[in-house]
Amino acid sequence: MRVSHYFEWESHITGGHAQSVENQRTILDRKGIKYTTEPTLDADVLHLNNMGPRSLYYAKRAQRAAVPVVVHGHQTAEDLKESFRFFTALSKPARPYLSYAYSLADHIVCPTDHNRRVLETYTDVPKTVISNGFDPEKIDGHDDDALRQEYLDRYDLDPPVVFMVGHVIERKGLRSFVETARRMPDIDFVWFGYLNPGGGTVDRLLRSRMTTKLVESAPENCTFTGYVEDITGAFAAGDILFWPSKNENEGMALLEAMAAGKPPVIRDIETYEWLDDGAHCLKADETFVEPLRRLIDSPYERDRLGDAAGEKSEEFTIDAIADDIETLYQRVTE
Template sequence: MRVSHYFEGEGVVTGGFAQSVNNQRAILDEHDIDYTTDPSLDVDLLHLNNAGPRSLYYAKRARRRGIPVLFHTHNTAADFRDSFVFSNALAKPLRPYLAYAYGLADHLICPSEHNQEVIAEYTDTPSTVISNGFDHERFAGWDDPALREEYLDRYDLEPPVVFMFGHVIKRKGLRTFVETARALPEYDFAWFGYLNPTGGRLDRFLQPRETRKLVEYSPENCTFTGYIEDPRGAPAAGDVFFWPSKNENEGMALLEAMHCGKPPVIRDIPTYEWLDDGEDCRKCATATDFADAIARLCEDADERERIGANAAATTEQFTLDAVGEQLITLYDEVVSGPTNERTPTG
């Protein structure tokens, strides 16, 4: 089997989106799948990861040639909102565009059951839920005391540290993060990650003014580190993972933090129905709930340990070994099955 594993926007799109693509390619390498990262039609399967115009062009050409098309549904209109300048205005036309794009595929890969339910409102293309997974090797050695000391000293943090890991965008719950830090001045809050949606140099143009103001006027106990070269620095320094994101297709940073045994405090949204409040996380719906849950975990080391250990155990189902078998099985099924003969519309 030869696969065209194409990621339109590679090198520009960053964060969990890009890491998901890296995870997929690690799986292909592990299973000795022959693939190219170019949008080639000299293949048995076209696997697309971003619904850009070039991807749609090759999807249509592949269908005409009888080459099965697999599309990862990383993008939804709701997930696009509250990310960068004009994202809310663009979210409305994005939905019919994505519906058309995903309708070109023979099969879709949805990273969560919630994402699958959302995508089912876009198109009737068959779909399979396969987690983006996480690469545990990226975090090997996160518990090194020297690494913890390095990152605590670098950002002048005093344990227990409440932390977040990911792009600093409004959708990720930026306002909730800042206001919770303001309500709990006795604890240090640290957000590790890019201070703009793309990690590029256009942050002043891409980042909404509201986002910049929230960061600029955050309380003294709230630190925004910007990009860190070693992702292990976040769980090394952090003690309670605060993930108030308003909308997620899955949330790779959450999986990574849980894997490191960090008890997560999350927003109670449909994406996380697979998590058990009080066992492997704390789910919250209001500002008061967030503050209370974080304060309890910060003050109770035993509770942090209990929920963190349960969280780590839960993530075993999301390792690359676990999700890799699912991905390769789907490849075989799509390639060996009948090609999709539906006529695209639009």
């Protein structure tokens, strides 16, 4: 079997979307499935990971050539809201565009049941739920005491540390993160992730005014690190993951934090119906002080939830989902 595994605009996309594609290619390597990262019809399967215009062009050509098209459902119009400047306005025309784009697939991969239900309203193309997964090797060393101390010292953090990992955007719950930190001045909050406030023209154009305002008005106990090259340090330094994101297709950093044994406090949204409140995490609708304080005050609760979260995360390793990807390829080619 040979797969055309194409990721349009690959050099410009970061975060969980890019990591998902990397995970898929790691699986292909481990399974011994031959693939090219170029779009081509000289393959048994055309697998598309970002439905830009070039992907649409090749999807239509593949239909005519009877090459099965698999599309990963990374994007929804809902994702665009409250992310970067102008993206909320783009979410309205994005809906019909994505509906058309996804309709060109023979099969759509959805990372969660929630994502599948959303995409059911876009197109009736057959869908299979397969997690984006995470690579445990990416967080190797998170329990290294020296690394923990290095990051605590670098950002002047005093444990227990409440932390977040991801792009600094409103959709990720930026306002809740900042305001919760303001209400808990005795606790250090740190957000590890891309911000680059001193970046170039494109960066300044993309970052919304509200994002800039929230970051600049954050209290002293709320730190934004910007891009961190070794993300393992974030999982080493953090003690409680605070994940107040308003909308996610899955949330890879959440899976990684769980695998590192960090107890998560998350917003109660449909995406996380597979996580049980009080068993794998603590959930809240908007007021997060109480569940965070509960974990801060009880090392036992932190350990209990962290251990349970770690066990749950084992369902989502790339080894756990590898067979599902291979089986899907076999199904569409048959």
